[in-house]
Amino acid sequence: MGFFRFFRSNKEDASAKVAKDRLQVLIAHERTGRDGPDYLPMLKQDILDVIKKYVAVGDDAVSVQLDSQDDCDVLELNITLSEDSTPATQPSVDAKRRAMERRQAAAKVT
Amino acid sequence: MTKTIVVTSGKGGVGKTTTSASIATGLAKRGFKTVVIDFDVGLRNLDLIMGCERRVVYDLVNLVNQEASLHQTLIKDKRIENLYILPASQTRDKDALTIEGIARVMHKLKKSDFDYIICDSPAGIEKGAKMALYFADEAIVTTNPEVSSVRDSDRILGILQSESKRSKMNEEPVKEHLLITRYNPSRVKDGQMLSVDDIVDLLAIPLLGIIPESPSVLDCSNAGKPVILDDESEAGQAYSDAIDRLLGESKPHRFMEAPKKGLLSRLFG
Numbered sequence: 592m593g594f595f596r597f598f599r600s601n602k603e604d605a606s607a608k609v610a611k612d613r614l615q616v617l618i619a620h621e622r623t624g625r626d627g628p629d630y631l632p633m634l635k636q637d638i639l640d641v642i643k644k645y646v647a648v649g650d651d652a653v654s655v656q657l658d659s660q661d662d663c664d665v666l667e668l669n670i671t672l673s674e675d676s677t678p679a680t681q682p683s684v685d686a687k688r689r690a691m692e693r694r695q696a697a698a699k700v701t
Numbered sequence: 702m703t704k705t706i707v708v709t710s711g712k713g714g715v716g717k718t719t720t721s722a723s724i725a726t727g728l729a730k731r732g733f734k735t736v737v738i739d740f741d742v743g744l745r746n747l748d749l750i751m752g753c754e755r756r757v758v759y760d761l762v763n764l765v766n767q768e769a770s771l772h773q774t775l776i777k778d779k780r781i782e783n784l785y786i787l788p789a790s791q792t793r794d795k796d797a798l799t800i801e802g803i804a805r806v807m808h809k810l811k812k813s814d815f816d817y818i819i820c821d822s823p824a825g826i827e828k829g830a831k832m833a834l835y836f837a838d839e840a841i842v843t844t845n846p847e848v849s850s851v852r853d854s855d856r857i858l859g860i861l862q863s864e865s866k867r868s869k870m871n872e873e874p875v876k877e878h879l880l881i882t883r884y885n886p887s888r889v890k891d892g893q894m895l896s897v898d899d900i901v902d903l904l905a906i907p908l909l910g911i912i913p914e915s916p917s918v919l920d921c922s923n924a925g926k927p928v929i930l931d932d933e934s935e936a937g938q939a940y941s942d943a944i945d946r947l948l949g950e951s952k953p954h955r956f957m958e959a960p961k962k963g964l965l966s967r968l969f970g
Contacts, residue, residue, distance in 0.1 A: 605892025610848050611899045618855045618903055625859045 623657060631655055638668070644686045646672060706820040707837035707898030711853030713824030715845045716882040719918060720940075722750045722819035723882075723929035724841065727944035729784035730929075733747060733816035736775065738806075739789035740833035741823035742797060748788045751778065752925025762790035765802035771809045771814075780930070785815075795829035807836050821872040826860060835866050839876040839947075841909060845883050846895040851903055854879075858904065878909035880943060885914045912936050913936045913956040 635655040642648055648671075656667040708721040718739075725737035739747035742762060748754040753776050759769035764787070778784035787806075790797065810818055822833035834840065840861050844854045861875050864869055868875070881900055888894040901908055912918075917934035921927065929944075931937040935956050942952050 607892050607895050607899065608888070610895050611903070614848055614895075614903050617852060621852075621855065622859070625863075664867055 623659075631657060638670075642670060648672060703815050703818060704838050705820065705836050706841060707805065707820040707822055707834040707843045708843060708852070709822040709834055709857050710824070710843040710922045711826060711830075711831065711857040712845075712850045715843050715850050716912070716918075717824070717843050718747050718750050719922065719928060720841060720843050720880060720882065720912075721747060721819050722927040722939040723937075724944065724947070725777075725817070725819040725941060726781055726784060726927040727929045728817050728819075728937065728947075729778070729781045731944065731948070732783065734783045734814060735817040735819065736785040736787055736810055736815050737819040737821060738787040738833075739821050740798075740829055741821065742789045742793055742795045742829060743791065744823065745789040745791045745822050746791055747786065748920055749925060751786050751927065753778070753786055753788075754925070757788045758874055760790040761806070762793045762797045765798060766805055767805075767906075771806075771813065780926075795823070795827065795832075797833050798834065800835060803836065806950050826856065830857075830865055831860065834861055834875075835864070837861070837865055837875050838867070839878065841878045841880050842904070842906065843882055844900060844904070846881060846885075846889070846897075846900060847896075851895065851900060854904055858906065866940045875892045877906040878947070879904055880909045880912065882912040883914045884911050884956070886957055890959045898952070906952065909946055910939055911954055911956055912939045912943075 635653055637696040638655070639648075639650065639653045642653065652671050652673075654667075654671075656669070658665045658667060706724070708717050708724065710717050718741075721737050725735050729735040737747065737751070738761065739745055740761070745757075745760070748757055756776050759774040761774070763769040764771065764774045769796075774787060775914050776786040776788065778786065807818065818836075820833045820837065823829040834857075841856060842854050844850050858877065861877065865875050867873065879901065881897060883896070885894055889896045897908065897911055906935070913935045915934055915936035917931050918928050921931055921934075921937075928934065928936050929940040932941075939956055942955060945952050
């Protein structure tokens with residue numbers, strides 16, 4: 592083994608380098624969750640509540656990420672609707688009212 | 702002034718108890734009145750590493766529940782003057798500990814003129830680990846050059862910064878130290894192991910010491926002797942250096958270089 596290793600320039604595919612690269616990405620990602628502003632979980636919950644008014648989605652359908660790039664913060668919103676996302680079984684009172692207003696407005700135009 | 706230092710890591714099996722035993726012993730050897738507390742309630746092991754397992758009568762839970770006095774609970778080390786061990790309970794679980802109860806114990810220790818309180822944290826980020834770090838002034842984050850250990854160390858740093866008493870009271874933050882254990886310079890040289898620089902770069906906290914992988918660590922734990930008492934071994938010397946740095950001395954780091962190999966052993970080793 593040592594004989595072959597001696598001739599192979601293995602610095603490129605050395606596993607320690609892979610380990611460091613993986614950790615760099617992972618730790619940076621985990622720190623944003625930790626150091627992010629405290630309103631992020633609440634914001635996420637509110638967005639989720641709004642979506643749930645219209646579509647039946649799971650509690651993990653929304654992901655909110657705050658990333659810093661140079662001097663600007665990027666708020667990244669990811670909403671996953673699965674293939675079989677059905678409309679929420681019971682539209683909320685709010686949703687019903689807004690739908691009615693919309694239809695009435697449309698009716699006036701025509 | 703009493704200083705409380707937690708030895709923590711998140712991940713298990715990286716050397717927290719070995720480190721707690723050696724750091725406490727090293728400080729006591731330099732003349733400081735020191736107590737080392739085992740917070741791993743239910744999985745007591747510090748007593749074995751310190752070699753006092755047959756002298757445990759009362760434990761931390763008895764003390765927290767006021768079933769025994771501090772004097773009855775502390776075990777005085779037979780080798781080193783000024784060194785005391787406060788064992789964990791083996792029969793209870795971590796829910797037996799409360800912040801108020803631990804606060805009372807800490808207060809009693811401070812009134813008994815201890816210079817250093819070393820808290821040996823259990824693995825994980827559950828109640829036991831949070832109790833161990835709550836009162837810390839300083840933290841020794843023990844890390845192996847291995848992906849899961851580095852990740853868990855970063856997680857525990859986040860907890861130190863948000864859930865320690867100092868953070869909750871908006872006091873000066875807990876002083877963090879990185880201690881890399883089970884370091885193998887030859888494997889680092891071959892690119893098979895994360896290097897000191899890699900880990901310091903990732904975790905971004907000051908380096909307290911590097912403990913090389915050494916057979917004497919197992920030898921000493923077999924015998925119930927803190928490895929820092931083995932002056933001959935590299936691990937013992939590395940812990941001794943770490944004590945000097947903890948006390949504010951600046952010392953160059955040792956045991957980072959692989960021993961030079963001859964051509965033949967490089968070809969056939």
